[in-house]
Amino acid sequence: MTEKKRRNPKQDRAQATVEAILEAAFQILEADGLAKLTTSRIAERAGVSIGTLYQYFRDKDAILAAMGQRQSDEMREKITAIVLDASGRAGVRDIVRALMGGLQGSPETRMVLSDALFRSGGEGVVGRQHLTFLDSISGRRDFDFPLGKESAFILTHAVIYLLRAAAAEPELALDPAVLEDELVHLMESYIASLAARAAPGA
Numbered sequence: 001m002t003e004k005k006r007r008n009p010k011q012d013r014a015q016a017t018v019e020a021i022l023e024a025a026f027q028i029l030e031a032d033g034l035a036k037l038t039t040s041r042i043a044e045r046a047g048v049s050i051g052t053l054y055q056y057f058r059d060k061d062a063i064l065a066a067m068g069q070r071q072s073d074e075m076r077e078k079i080t081a082i083v084l085d086a087s088g089r090a091g092v093r094d095i096v097r098a099l100m101g102g103l104q105g106s107p108e109t110r111m112v113l114s115d116a117l118f119r120s121g122g123e124g125v126v127g128r129q130h131l132t133f134l135d136s137i138s139g140r141r142d143f144d145f146p147l148g149k150e151s152a153f154i155l156t157h158a159v160i161y162l163l164r165a166a167a168a169e170p171e172l173a174l175d176p177a178v179l180e181d182e183l184v185h186l187m188e189s190y191i192a193s194l195a196a197r198a199a200p201g202a
Contacts, residue, residue, distance in 0.1 A: 018056055020046040022070065025063050029109050039063070061116060068117030075102030096183045099163055100176065107170035114164055151194055158190075159183055 024045035028037050039060055043053045057063045078098040104110070147155075162183065166174055 014056075017046075017048060017052065018066075021048065021053055021056065021063065022067050025067060026105065026109070029112060030105055033108060034112050061119070064113060064116035065119070068113035071102060071104060071113060072117055075099065078102075092187050093180070093184050096159065096180055096187065099159060100180060100183075107167055110167045111164075114167060147194070155187070155190055155194075159187065 021042060025037060025042045028041055028045060037060060039053055039057075040050060042060075042063065043050045046053070057066065075098055078101075079095055105113070166172070166179060
């Protein structure tokens with residue numbers, strides 16, 4: 001038996017319902033944690049019936065994945081805006097800052113949403129961030145050399161996975177400002193190394 005087709009939130013009212021469900025889930029996750037996040041509580045907080053909730057989401061995991069996807073989309077939009085507006089060192093810092101602020105909420109909430117997004121989208125999620133990230137740095141004045149796929153993989157995935165690791169280990173109490181500086185230094189140093197290796201006579 002095929003699964004009942006979920007309603008596509010094309011109309012304004014339907015979209016508002018979806019947003020209310022996602023916001024309610026975020027509030028509960030922030031206040032009480034994942035263990036107490038249930039579809040019944042989400043529906044009650046959102047002011048909709050449980051039946052209405054299931055018209056849009058098959059279960060709690062689908063809601064979490066949608067929350068993570070929404071924040072991921074917002075992050076890509078921020079990075080795209082940076083691509084169109086910034087260059088040089090300030091651009092790299094803005095990119096790192098956008099990545100660091102991509103998932104909102106407490107460390108636990110950020111990790112839950114990140115995990116849900118990765119479970120639902122797999123490596124495709126990282127791949128999309130990878131392409132956006134590459135677009136954001138390829139227009140830099142000091143980035144006028146060919147970038148091999150291995151170097152591109154290291155450059156983008158290192159930052160993305162380091163941020164995931166930082167979210168997974170809140171007990172380390174990493175200073176966000178210092179972490180930002182270190183990630184910028186990591187990117188700048190690696191780009192400079194790639195440029196030096198690509199220079200004639202290197």
